[in-house]
Amino acid sequence: MRLSCLADSAVQLVADASVIINLNASGCAKQILRALPNRILLTDTVLAELGRDKANGRDDGGLVTELINESLATVVALADIKQDNFEALVAGRTVETLDDGEAATIACAIEANAGALIDERKAIALCQRKYPNLLIGCTIDVLAHEAVEVELGRSPLADSVFRALQHARMRVSPHHEQWVLDLIGRDRATACPSLPSRLRAAQPDMAASGQAR
Numbered sequence: 001m002r003l004s005c006l007a008d009s010a011v012q013l014v015a016d017a018s019v020i021i022n023l024n025a026s027g028c029a030k031q032i033l034r035a036l037p038n039r040i041l042l043t044d045t046v047l048a049e050l051g052r053d054k055a056n057g058r059d060d061g062g063l064v065t066e067l068i069n070e071s072l073a074t075v076v077a078l079a080d081i082k083q084d085n086f087e088a089l090v091a092g093r094t095v096e097t098l099d100d101g102e103a104a105t106i107a108c109a110i111e112a113n114a115g116a117l118i119d120e121r122k123a124i125a126l127c128q129r130k131y132p133n134l135l136i137g138c139t140i141d142v143l144a145h146e147a148v149e150v151e152l153g154r155s156p157l158a159d160s161v162f163r164a165l166q167h168a169r170m171r172v173s174p175h176h177e178q179w180v181l182d183l184i185g186r187d188r189a190t191a192c193p194s195l196p197s198r199l200r201a202a203q204p205d206m207a208a209s210g211q212a213r
Contacts, residue, residue: 003179004144005137009037012114013137015073016042016105017049017060018171019117022139024063025168026160028152033072035151036142040073041114045104047075058167076112078104085110089126098123109134117142119171139164140176158183165192 006013020042023029033040042064051061067073078086081104089103098106102123109116115135118124127136142148143164149157162184164170171194172180181189181199190200 003176004141004146005135006036006038006115006141006145011135012039012041012112013117014041014043014076014105014109014112014114015046015117016119016123017046017053017101018119018168019139019142020046020050020064020067020073021053021060022119022164022168022170023142024058024060025166025170026143026164028156028160029063029067030070030072031151032142032148032160033067035147036145037147038115040067041076041108041112042073043076043078043081043101043104043108045078046101049101076108078108081107081111083107088130096126098126106131106134121171138173138176139170140172140180144176144179154183158185162188162192165194169194 020029023032026032047061047064050064053060064073068075086103086107089098089106090100091097097103102118102120105118106116106123106127108114110131115137116127117137117139118127119138124136124138127134143157143161152160161180165172165180165184177196177199180195184192189195192200
């Protein structure tokens with residue numbers, strides 16, 4: 001079974017802020033995006049959101065500007081996107097609405113016939129209900145892409161994933177949990193607060209427990 005959903009290299013991908021934050025935290029964003037065959041788009045709404053977020057101690061606004069300047073990401077203006085889908089995602093009951101960045105990402109992906117890269121559970125679930133034909137990926141789909149592993153190598157990829165988990169608290173879906181655990185190892189998983197507690201729990205040393213019996 002293919003781990004990454006990014007099977008079509010011709011499909012453009014619209015990245016939400018969380019994806020850019022995770023890639024920046026990996027320490028290898030430029031190398032990863034150079035290896036990824038898909039073109040990356042992001043909306044000016046997301047760009048502004050990244051510029052405002054200083055809480056993590058990392059200059060994501062400056063880092064994403066470097067990606068743009070090196071043609072590794074292209075900015076799309078929200079004003080150039082038809083407003084129907086955007087407005088449908090930001091207006092209404094809280095359970096059926098998203099923040100502006102996520103809404104702009106999804107609206108842009110729909111209009112551009114692209115895929116959306118988002119990590120938040122609510123946004124993913126909402127897309128699955130409202131836009132079942134829309135390709136939805138996440139940061140792990142980027143990191144698990146075969147071309148990325150070939151470019152980075154297995155050990156540097158593991159370090160990049162570990163940094164994203166530690167420093168950006170990257171979300172990992174159940175589908176990707178075993179891949180992440182196999183990649184970074186059980187010892188490092190215990191230091192990743194965004195992983196489920198069952199993955200962070202220390203496992204007993206089977207040899208030692210056997211001797212105890």
